[in-house]
Amino acid sequence: MRTVDEHLNDILGSVPVLPPLDLALLEARGTVLAAPVSAPVPLPPFDNSAMDGYAVVASDVAGATEADPVTLPVVGDVVAGDPAVSALRPGLTARIMTGAPMPAGSDAVIPVEWTDGGTVNVRIVRSAPSGHYIRRAGEDVREGQVVVDAGTRLRAPQLGMIAAVGRSRVAVRPKPRVVVVSTGDELREPGSDLDHGQIWESNSFMLTAAVDEAGGVGHRQTTVDDEPGSVRKMLEDQLVRADAIVTSGGVSMGSRDVVKEVLTGTGTVKFHKVGMRPGKPQGFGLLEGTPIFTLPGNPVSAYVSFQVFVRPALRAMQGLPPEPLPTVRAVLSGDVKSPAGLRHFLRARLTHGPDGYTVDSADVQGSHQLASLAAADALITVPEGIETLPAGSTVDVMRLPA
Numbered sequence: 001m002r003t004v005d006e007h008l009n010d011i012l013g014s015v016p017v018l019p020p021l022d023l024a025l026l027e028a029r030g031t032v033l034a035a036p037v038s039a040p041v042p043l044p045p046f047d048n049s050a051m052d053g054y055a056v057v058a059s060d061v062a063g064a065t066e067a068d069p070v071t072l073p074v075v076g077d078v079v080a081g082d083p084a085v086s087a088l089r090p091g092l093t094a095r096i097m098t099g100a101p102m103p104a105g106s107d108a109v110i111p112v113e114w115t116d117g118g119t120v121n122v123r124i125v126r127s128a129p130s131g132h133y134i135r136r137a138g139e140d141v142r143e144g145q146v147v148v149d150a151g152t153r154l155r156a157p158q159l160g161m162i163a164a165v166g167r168s169r170v171a172v173r174p175k176p177r178v179v180v181v182s183t184g185d186e187l188r189e190p191g192s193d194l195d196h197g198q199i200w201e202s203n204s205f206m207l208t209a210a211v212d213e214a215g216g217v218g219h220r221q222t223t224v225d226d227e228p229g230s231v232r233k234m235l236e237d238q239l240v241r242a243d244a245i246v247t248s249g250g251v252s253m254g255s256r257d258v259v260k261e262v263l264t265g266t267g268t269v270k271f272h273k274v275g276m277r278p279g280k281p282q283g284f285g286l287l288e289g290t291p292i293f294t295l296p297g298n299p300v301s302a303y304v305s306f307q308v309f310v311r312p313a314l315r316a317m318q319g320l321p322p323e324p325l326p327t328v329r330a331v332l333s334g335d336v337k338s339p340a341g342l343r344h345f346l347r348a349r350l351t352h353g354p355d356g357y358t359v360d361s362a363d364v365q366g367s368h369q370l371a372s373l374a375a376a377d378a379l380i381t382v383p384e385g386i387e388t389l390p391a392g393s394t395v396d397v398m399r400l401p402a
């Protein structure tokens with residue numbers, strides 16, 4: 001038996017980082033930047049107004065009050081994108097809109113609320129210091145500054161930032177295409193009728209969604225029956241299109257554990273008992289350079305194995321740190337028992353209160369009991385060396401993707 005960490009390190013030592021790809025900005029949504037993006041010009045590129053109002057020479061309005069306003073002639077309008085007034089002499093003003101370039105010679109903006117809004121002459125009732133409501137060139141980004149680092153997942157703010165520095169395409173690590181396939185003669189498609197001994201296939205739906213949640217693109221394949229030829233054919237078909245393959249079922253000790261039978265000794269694939277619950281029987285290796293994860297068939301085992309092994313691997317393939325699910329410390333609301341020598345992942349619910357997080361372990365923890373997973377939002381991690389934890393103990397809890 002190997003430990004969770006040994007199995008994970010073996011996986012992380014083998015999975016390839018995907019080669020970079022040049023994509024148009026919106027195609028790059030959710031991918032990971034492969035080369036840093038920097039600004040070719042400062043942002044803002046020019047001094048501009050932060051308010052709709054009047055560009056002035058601050059000293060002209062120094063004494064303005066409600067009781068003793070200053071009136072200035074308005075020489076024109078400066079709107080964003082149409083700087084009709086490029087310079088101002090003292091004693092004059094121009095209407096200016098938010099984002100419009102400051103006319104040369106002006107050094108403050110009086111918001112329209114401090115005036116009578118005049119278009120020929122304007123009455124100003126408050127003074128402002130030099131620099132008032134001016135957004136300076138380069139105060140957001142300096143010329144040459146890196147605005148998004150390599151290794152950053154491109155979410156909405158990063159895509160906005162990259163567009164704002166004028167880039168239309170970016171070099172990214174693509175989302176891994178992950179083929180997900182279940183094996184088992186007893187499995188039927190949801191929506192079809194069941195005979196005795198059959199169940200509806202659920203793992204591939206769950207794992208395909210989990211791939212997407214981990215930043216990949218999941219492709220669900222039709223379930224394969226427990227025939228070695230069917231499994232071989234499926235692998236031949238899928239290896240050409242997949243960056244990784246995830247199977248479920250057929251890896252333990254049964255007479256029909258066909259995934260194990262077909263893959264043992266193929267490529268670098270090896271099967272192990274891993275010291276964890278759920279998720280003891282695991283297989284992993286490269287087939288023609290493509291990672292294949294053969295997860296156990298019990299639904300909760302398949303899901304937990306995915307989060308513990310496949311998710312970090314998919315992150316590594318995207319050039320991200322292969323870190324675990326976000327983990328918080330929480331206080332156990334009840335006693336917990338754990339098998340000796342195994343890392344135990346318990347389905348649970350987290351609540352946040354004034355004193356931090358509390359975690360409630362689900363009443364049932366069988367690896368076929370999917371309902372308690374569907375109701376969970378977290379997994380308690382109990383380390384290998386611990387067999388009992390009383391209520392009130394503090395534990396590590398992984399938050400499931402929200």
Ligand SMILES: Nc1nc2c(c(=O)[nH]1)N[C@H]1C(S)=C(S)[C@@H](COP(=O)(O)OP(=O)(O)OC[C@H]3O[C@@H](n4cnc5c(N)ncnc54)[C@H](O)[C@@H]3O)O[C@H]1N2
Nearest residue numbers: 182184201202203204249250251252253280296297298301
């Ligand atoms: N003698 C032993 N038996 C078992 C051991 C063992 O060490 N010795 N390990 C147990 C553990 S732990 C697990 S986990 C399972 C893993 O078994 P397999 O990976 O071979 O999975 P199957 O036998 O194909 O299925 C197990 C179980 O899960 C259901 N299943 C499978 N695929 C799906 C699916 N896509 N959707 C829904 N449900 C699925 C299947 O019907 C079985 O009930 O082995 C234990 N046995």
Ligand code: MOO
Nearest residue numbers: 278279280301367
């Ligand atoms: O993983 Mo089996 O993972 O303990 O049911």
